[in-house]
Each structure stands twice: as structure tokens, then as C-alpha cells.
Amino acid sequence: MLKQNDKLVIASHNQGKIHEIKLLLEPFNFDVISAADLGIPEPEETGTSFIENSVLKAVEVMKHCNLPCLADDSGLAIDDLNGDPGVYSARWAQKQDGTRDFKIAYDRIFQILDPHQSHKAHFVCVLTLAFPDGRIHSFEGQVHGHVSLPARGEYGFGYDPIFTPEGYSQTFAEMEKDFKYGISHRHYAFEELKQFLRQA
Numbered sequence: 001m002l003k004q005n006d007k008l009v010i011a012s013h014n015q016g017k018i019h020e021i022k023l024l025l026e027p028f029n030f031d032v033i034s035a036a037d038l039g040i041p042e043p044e045e046t047g048t049s050f051i052e053n054s055v056l057k058a059v060e061v062m063k064h065c066n067l068p069c070l071a072d073d074s075g076l077a078i079d080d081l082n083g084d085p086g087v088y089s090a091r092w093a094q095k096q097d098g099t100r101d102f103k104i105a106y107d108r109i110f111q112i113l114d115p116h117q118s119h120k121a122h123f124v125c126v127l128t129l130a131f132p133d134g135r136i137h138s139f140e141g142q143v144h145g146h147v148s149l150p151a152r153g154e155y156g157f158g159y160d161p162i163f164t165p166e167g168y169s170q171t172f173a174e175m176e177k178d179f180k181y182g183i184s185h186r187h188y189a190f191e192e193l194k195q196f197l198r199q200a
Contacts, residue, residue, distance in 0.1 A: 002068060004029040011035050011061035011071035013042050016157030020181060024190045040064045050087055050126040051138055058130035066132050074125040074185060076159045078147055080113055106151055106162055115149040123185040127193050137196060141188025156180060
């Protein structure tokens with residue numbers, strides 16, 4: 001099992017996600033590095049669920065580096081879009097050159113939905129920890145709320161500027177980072193992961 005100062009690879013190239021995960025892992029004092037730091041390419045996400053993609057990413061990156069890997073697959077599911085963009089959340093923001101611009105995704109969502117209405121939605125995060133000996137463990141967190149335009153806030157990343165969690169008037173992107181981390185889908189998945197790490 002993982003001990004203090006053990007290497008742990010985050011299976012991501014998304015700098016916002018890497019930063020957030022590193023903050024959440026700080027109490028464990030692991031030596032956290034990313035797949036981007038190691039020059040490991042991002043695996044293609046071919047799964048049809050968050051858990052499939054999370055497992056796929058963790059296992060593929062682990063095979064490249066032979067170190068424990070932590071992958072995160074997360075996305076926004078909108079009720080009025082039958083759960084879309086869901087597992088395709090990143091693809092909805094993809095430009096022709098392969099880079100991402102989430103304004104493209106916002107425009108696409110609100111071409112379909114009334115931008116003057118709020119629409120029920122939830123963020124999902126599935127974390128998967130994959131070890132070189134073949135052990136795989138996954139943990140899920142969700143946060144419910146709604147999406148609406150205009151996009152608001154300077155913090156966060158991805159769909160944060162259009163998502164307002166239940167019980168709050170601010171979008172995720174309007175919240176101070178530390179506060180947002182404490183109520184996010186990733187936080188709830190991490191609480192499950194932390195419980196596992198403490199018991200192991």
C-alpha cells in the first residue's frame with residue numbers, strides 16, 4: 001500500500017485537475033507527479049461510463065511507468081440533455097486542432113437549452129487507483145445543482161462557470177478555490193479514497 005514519500009502518478013495532462021488533485025493529496029505526503037511530467041501520452045477515452053474511462057486511464061498510464069497511478073474521469077451530466085455531455089464533457093469543448101475551449105461547449109449546450117432558464121445537472125467524479133500488482137480500486141463522488149448562462153467567475157476550469165451547486169448562489173468558478181474543493185464532486189470522491197488509504 002502507499003506510504004509517505006511513495007511516488008504516485010496522476011494520470012492526467014489537465015493542469016487544473018492536476019493542481020486540484022495535488023492539493024487534495026497533500027495530507028498523505030506522497031511524491032505526486034503527473035503523466036504530463038513523465039511525458040506519458042494521454043490514453044484515448046473509449047469507455048461509455050465514467051468508471052470505464054477512469055479505470056482505462058489509470059491502467060494505461062500505470063503500464064507506462066510501472067508506478068501506482070491515480071486517474072480521474074469526471075464530467076457534467078445535464079438532466080434535460082439525457083445526461084449529456086457526461087462522459088463526453090471534454091469532447092464537447094474540443095476544437096479542430098485538438099485543444100479545448102469550454103466556451104464552445106457552453107454555446108452548444110445553450111443552443112439546445114433555453115439559456116434564460118436553469119437546468120438541473122450534476123457533476124460526477126470517479127477516481128481509480130491502479131497498482132502495478134494488478135489491484136484496482138475506484139471511488140465516486142457527485143454534486144447536484146443546475147446550469148445557466150451567463151458563464152460567471154474567474155476561478156476553476158471546465159464547466160465551473162456555468163454550474164451552481166445546490167444551496168449556493170455562486171457558480172463553482174465564483175468560489176474561492178479552497179472553498180470549492182471542499183464541496184466539489186472531486187472532494188466527495190477523495191473522501192472515499194482517503195478512507196480507503198487510511199484503512200489499508
